[in-house]
Amino acid sequence: MxxxxxxxxxxxxxxxxxxxxxxxxxxxxxxxxxxxxxxxxxxxxxxxxxxxxxxxxxxxxxxxxxxxxxxxxxxxxxxxxxxxxxxxxxxxxxxxxxxxxxxxxxxxxxxxxxxxxxxxxxxxxxxxxxxxxxxxxxxxxxKLFLPGLLKLKRLIDGGFFGRILSVRGEFGYWVFEGDWQQAQRPSWNYRAEDGGGIVVDMFPHWEYVLHELFGRVTSVQALTATHVPRRWDEHGKPYTATADDAAYGIFELDGGAVAQINSSWAVRVHRDELVEFQVDGTQGSAVAGLRECRVQHRSATPKPVWNPDLPATERFRDQWQRVPDNGEFDNxxxxxxxxxxxxxxxxxxxxxxLLAGARGVQLAELGLKSAAEGRRLAVPEIAL
Missing domain, CATH: 3.40.50.720 (NAD(P)-binding Rossmann-like Domain)
Structure with missing residues (x-):
């Protein structure tokens, strides 16, 4: 019953x-x-x-x-x-x-x-x-529940990559300034005094994605920028952006892999999805987005030749294989x-x-400190 x-x-x-x-x-x-x-x-x-x-x-x-x-x-x-x-x-x-x-x-x-x-x-x-x-x-x-990252996790668990060497992430899109087109994000996101900034917003995401899939973040080196310093709020009034709208981070991971992730609200999209992660390993590579994931195994890796005097004869993206869904993905x-x-x-x-959440706050805090001081910082383990 x-x-x-x-x-x-x-x-x-x-x-x-x-x-x-x-x-x-x-x-x-x-x-x-x-x-x-x-x-x-x-x-x-x-x-x-x-x-x-x-x-x-x-x-x-x-x-x-x-x-x-x-x-x-x-x-x-x-x-x-x-x-x-x-x-x-x-x-x-x-x-x-x-x-x-x-x-x-x-x-x-x-x-x-x-x-x-x-x-x-x-x-x-x-x-x-x-x-x-x-x-x-x-x-x-x-983001751990995105279809693209679930497929990536399946590859990791199946040993597809061999030893993982590096992770490269690209995230972002152009957020309109708010004068001639309405901004897609609220104005407080661009005021540091109101808790805004892309580091505070996105580094907690990168912490758990890296931690869960590839290993704990052991160091961070970040460069931040406010590329668009003047924006217009929800009432059409101009204001000065005091928070970072772009961050370029390098993260060392437990186990030796290196991650590089660019996050920006001042970039126009020229990729298949709004966020993409390329993972390279000794046995194969993958590119995962929100929904899709494509792979190239060691045995199927072409031999590209650098020759700037001749046009490329192959489309590099066509050399990758799509990972099947193998199931239904809920929101x-x-x-x-x-x-x-x-x-x-x-x-x-x-x-x-909440301890996992605190790790994300820690990485954002250290990312901002790294950018302010211009140096790489260790990320110590935290516990209660």
Whole structure:
């Protein structure tokens, strides 16, 4: 006999692009559309979101659009509600640490976007507090669930590469300045005083991608830039960009591989996908993006000859083989939500916790310090 258990989730920040599209619409509401989450023991979890934020009119518009009941602008009142089981945070970075700390102190299980705090000390403090309170906690690490990176992980686990030598990543696109075309990202992303900057935004992603797939980051050397110093905000007013909009990083990895990742909101896309990673090993190479992955094995590697006086006779991309899907891929955010809910309500293992989130904050912090000081910095292991 099936038992339906209602799980009330306070969702803070759903008026933002990521909070609404990926977490509310494509994750929590998608779970409701499929009839809830079946735990496999006769229990079905039914997620009941409580929309939380500062703009009540925007929250109510979302609630009415999707037939939801619960809306609040009072964080403390929601956290005091014994029927609320989980607190989720997708706010702007500067507001996250305090809200997550309050949620943990209130005994709520916590699931949060990254970075988890504005500095390593704060991120570690959250992880320690969660351990002391005995609550379950998780951090969104969505890129691990992308089809392209899942295929790449399959290659790594199967020994395709032999010894991995290097990883080269390219991420980014042109974010319009906001004067003659509306910017695709909010203006706070370009103000350091509001927690903006591409290092703070993307280095936590690179930390968990590198750590999970290739090895722990042991050193970082970064160069940052603010390529577009003048932008226009949501009201059409010009402002000075005080945060970095591009970062060029070199990361040494445990095991000897070297990673180079360029991140930029001031680059025009000339690649197959918005993010791509090329992995080179002694036995083969691969290029993985959001969805696709292509490989070239050692036995099928052509012998290119450098001759600038003659045109190339072959298309190099045609020399690579597409990795098949071999399965269906769900939305990565939804897949991780399912894992976290199983962790909370069925005791399933879950390793992407607040300590993992703190590693991302650490790498961003050291990346900015490296850029400011112009030198390579060691990345020490952290523990509670």
């Amino acid at each position: 099936t038992r339906t258990t209602t799980v009330r989730i306070a969702m803070n920040g759903v008026t933002g692009r990521m909070g609404y599209r990926q977490h509310l619409l494509r994750s929590i509401l998608a779970l409701r559309d499929q009839g809830g989450l079946d735990l496999g023991d006769g229990t079905v979890l039914w997620p009941e979101p409580v929309l939380l934020g500062r703009r009540e009119h925007a929250l109510r518009e979302i609630a009415e659009r999707h037939g939801l009941e619960h809306v609040s602008t009072d964080l403390d009142a929601v956290l005091a509600d014994p029927d609320v089981d989980i607190y989720f945070d997708a706010q702007v970075t500067a507001a996250r640490e305090e809200a997550v700390r309050k949620a943990i102190a209130a005994g709520k299980h916590v699931y949060t976007e990254k970075p988890t705090a504005t500095g390593l000390d704060g991120a570690l403090a959250l992880a320690r507090l969660a351990r002391e309170k005995g609550v379950r906690h998780g951090v969104v690490q969505d 990565g955010f939804k897949a991780q939500w399912e894992l976290f809910l199983r962790h909370v309500y069925a005791g399933a293992p879950y390793r992407w916790d």
